[in-house]
Amino acid sequence: MTVRIQSDDFDIGAEISQLRRANPKIGAVASFVGVVRDVNEGDAVAEMTLEHYPGMTEKSIEDIITQARGRWKVFDALVVHRVGTLKPTEQIVLVIVTSAHRGDAFAACEFIMDYLKTRAPFWKKETTPSGARWVDARAIDDIAAERWRLKG
Amino acid sequence: MITVLYFARLREGLGTGSEQIALPQGVCDLDGVRALLIARGGAWAQELAGNKALRAAVNQAMASGDAPVADGDEIAFFPPVTGG
Numbered sequence: 060m061t062v063r064i065q066s067d068d069f070d071i072g073a074e075i076s077q078l079r080r081a082n083p084k085i086g087a088v089a090s091f092v093g094v095v096r097d098v099n100e101g102d103a104v105a106e107m108t109l110e111h112y113p114g115m116t117e118k119s120i121e122d123i124i125t126q127a128r129g130r131w132k133v134f135d136a137l138v139v140h141r142v143g144t145l146k147p148t149e150q151i152v153l154v155i156v157t158s159a160h161r162g163d164a165f166a167a168c169e170f171i172m173d174y175l176k177t178r179a180p181f182w183k184k185e186t187t188p189s190g191a192r193w194v195d196a197r198a199i200d201d202i203a204a205e206r207w208r209l210k211g
Numbered sequence: 212m213i214t215v216l217y218f219a220r221l222r223e224g225l226g227t228g229s230e231q232i233a234l235p236q237g238v239c240d241l242d243g244v245r246a247l248l249i250a251r252g253g254a255w256a257q258e259l260a261g262n263k264a265l266r267a268a269v270n271q272a273m274a275s276g277d278a279p280v281a282d283g284d285e286i287a288f289f290p291p292v293t294g295g
């Protein structure tokens with residue numbers, strides 16, 4: 060597995076090629092890209108700054124991937140998450156999962172993203188016309204993570 | 212000594228991201244450390260108050276209030292996470 064926290068942008072095509080190159084048994088690649096929007100809670104967002112907890116962030120994402128690998132047949136998984144200041148339309152996060160078949164790849168990719176949203180230590184601060192504000196955690200993200208308890 | 216880290220809204224409200232504190236005798240869990248910090252008053256009492264949505268970690272793993280804390284540990288307090 061690969062987990063990278065970086066300020067630089069990422070290239071999803073290059074990352075998928077890299078992940079696929081190693082294994083001709085791969086039949087499915089599922090990916091997710093999270094992107095900065097120009098609006099949140101009805102307010103215009105000019106930019107967003109992401110803070111993280113170096114060390115714990117990487118460990119918690121590795122733990123999430125390990126859990127995914129325990130539940131689905133996954134060959135490999137990669138998570139890249141950007142930190143620092145990002146503008147609308149910029150990419151924030153990338154998840155790629157490779158497996159033999161799509162079911163495992165889709166499920167593991169969604170699980171990793173849902174768990175990352177509620178368990179990996181990142182915090183967003185957004186700049187709006189009325190000033191900068193910390194983004195509040197959303198109950199809907201807890202519900203999304205929680206539903207995985209009932210499955211599998 | 213223990214290391215205590217603060218992130219995001221907490222780091223800003225407290226005006227610091229990290230400090231070393233000596234663990235007084237009798238303080239042996241996360242709730243104990245939190246009470247010690249709240250006793251400083253001012254922003255500390257405000258930011259770490261019981262009614263605030265707060266998460267914590269001991270040695271870089273999410274932990275609840277009764278998690279044991281010992282000399283040399285790295286503790287962190289932060290708001291609920293909002294990544295992705």
